[in-house]
Amino acid sequence: MPFITVQPSGNRFEAATGASLLSALLAAGEPIPHKCEGKAQCGSCHVFVHEGRKSISKIKAAENERLDAIVGVGSKSRLACQSLLGEEDVTVELLGFGSGL
Ligand code: FES
Helix, strand or coil, rough: CCCEEEEEHHHEEEECCEEEHHHHHEEEEHHHHHHCCHHHHHHHHEEEEEEEEHHCCCCCHHHHHEEEEEEECCEEEEHHCCEEEECEEEEEHHHHHHCCC
16 A cells, blocks of 8 residues: 655655555545546646656556647656556655646
């Protein structure tokens, strides 16, 4: 069961292995946009994963395509709805804006 640390709030909580990062953040009360409800279509759940990236599920084609269409994407970018948690702790930065189309 990984611990999630959220920036900039500093919130830290335990989440279930196999849960999506989006569902874990929402369950913890973090204000993350999710306009398409986890279908990799809107891009509004774009976050930076600073630590623990290797334990999160790999990027699939739909997420890759959506990230390609978002301004401000970097090597730490993930869509929270497509990121399934592994065993390692994760530090994630919420970007505070919806970057969807
Ligand atoms: S909620 Fe729309 S891409 Fe994640």
